[in-house]
Amino acid sequence: MNLRIIVFGIFVALCSVPSLAQQSTYYVVIGVFKVEENAQRFMEYAHTVNVPATYALNPLHNHYYVYVRSTANKGSAYDILKRMQEEGFLDAWVFKGGLGQSAQFSSEHTEIAEAEKPATNLSPTTTITENGTPPVDQPDTNTNGQQVAATDPATATTTPVEKVKPAGKPFMFKLINGSNGKDVMGQVHVLESDRTNKYQGYNGNETVYLTAPNNKGGRWYVTCQVIGFQPIGTVFVYANAEKTYKAAAEQDIVIPLELTRVRKGDYIEMDNVKFFENSNIFKPESSRELDELVAMMVEDPDYKIKLHGHTNGEQDREIVSLTEGQDFFALDPANQRANGSAKTLSTLRAESVKNYLISKGVEGSRISVRGEGGTQPIFDPRGGAASNNDRVEVEITKH
Known part of the structure; x- marks a missing residue:
């Protein structure tokens, strides 16, 4: 693509990840409401600005939380939190626990303490509160700063709020x-x-x-x-x-x-397919472009492709890799760890894309892979945009 997006990623060391049985769910919350109808209205507003929000009840406090992501991976939650703040949801926050009518809560279901936050530049307006209690000193607002409903239960009302027409x-x-x-x-x-x-x-x-x-x-x-x-x-x-x-x-x-469809000899740069550091595991934001590639291959069975994996730098490193049956989009304690070359990592990344396509029904015989290592950087390997050298490119070999 002509546009290159630099996404700040957070790598969570596997040695610090608890067992799956101990993991809680992290929700990226963009609004909290006493009245369900107001939560629904705010969710619908989020959809108008292309944010795929949903909502659920926090039964402990009897509030409805409008959120855009639930994940067991804390790093993924904070990646998405940062994106939400950049898109104008400055009061977004991360809730750790459970939501829904039958959710079970304990004293462990509290907001993430300051010491637990990943090393990322969060907005100073980020709200972290105890036991999932929403901030009561600020009204619920949409991203244009227009009041939707009061968060404080003492001032909340059941009077429906008129839906605000977006500007423009x-x-x-x-x-x-x-x-x-x-x-x-x-x-x-x-x-x-x-x-x-x-x-x-x-x-x-x-x-x-x-x-x-x-x-x-x-x-x-x-x-x-x-x-x-x-x-x-x-x-x-x-x-x-x-x-x-x-x-x-x-x-x-x-x-x-x-x-116009791509043809034989064309290259596709998958700028939004990102990996956790030194791994072949996709970051969650990679799914859209991966699914677009699936759609291309399913729609036209004449396509054959070669996937070129790349890394930033040519040095050997410790590689975190998937094993069969694991989640393509999340770090896991069961991920394998081994020292390997840049070429090995780049090959694994190309194979991750291939395996994702196969999991969606694309025949593996239509896909070949090649690891390029760090031999073809598109940015200075020591510069601020160096992470964009970690990528996979798609070559159309038949059409």
């Missing part, structure tokens, strides 16, 4: 497979300049709201790279969007993006 105009980025006219599932990046890598990400074929850009020309720049298709982009003037795309008032402004 409604748009839909229509992703279309140019060869068959079918909708394509994927994400678009909306930028204020073609010289920046800061973007807003939105799902294609869904209604999203955009406000006017801050640049002088009033233009939004749109790029799209769905795995299996050639990159595509467009530019539009925000003020004239209704006229340009012939949208009536209160209707979506539909911006079509016709995608």
Whole structure:
């Protein structure tokens, strides 16, 4: 892809991971409500800004927690917490315990103490409280700062809160497979300049709201790279969007993006497929692009591919690797640990992608792998973007 996303990752040493039987669940919470209807409204608001939230009851305190992720891996929870804060949910926090009508609680189900936090730059507004009690000195708000409902049980009300219409105009980025006219599932990046890598990400074929850009020309720049298709982009003037795309008032402004399939000889850079440090285990955010690759292979059985694994640096290291039947997306005490070369690690990473495809029904005979080690860096191995050298590229060998 043309855009490269630098994601700060947290590696949890296996020697400090408790047994699975002792692990609790970590929830990345973006809102807490006394009234269920308000929790549902806030969840629906999160969906309008492309955050896949859900909610559940904390029966100990009789509050509804709106959350975006539940995981047994503390490092994964804090990775996602940081992303939520970057996307505007500044009051997001991590709850350790259980949620649901029948959840069992004990004195161990408390918020993570300061000493237990991973070494990451969390927002100073992050709230960590005892026993999962939500902060009572701040109102529940949406990401635009508009009050939704009071968190304090003493001031909470059962009066329904009017759903707030998102600011801006409604748009839909229509992703279309140019060869068959079918909708394509994927994400678009909306930028204020073609010289920046800061973007807003939105799902294609869904209604999203955009406000006017801050640049002088009033233009939004749109790029799209769905795995299996050639990159595509467009530019539009925000003020004239209704006229340009012939949208009536209160209707979506539909911006079509016709995608062209990759062909033999093309390379696909899977920029969002990330690994835990010195491992072949995917970080949770890798799933979207992996599933896009699955969709490409399932839709067209004529595709054959070669997966090229890469590492940052060529030095030997201790490698943490999966064994058969383990979770592709989480560190586990049962993961194997052994010293190995950069080439070995890069091969294991390519094989992880292959095994994921096979687990989704793709024939293994259509996939070959090659470990490149650290011989082909795309960034300075000692620079701030060095982690992006840890990657897997897809070569189309037949179509």
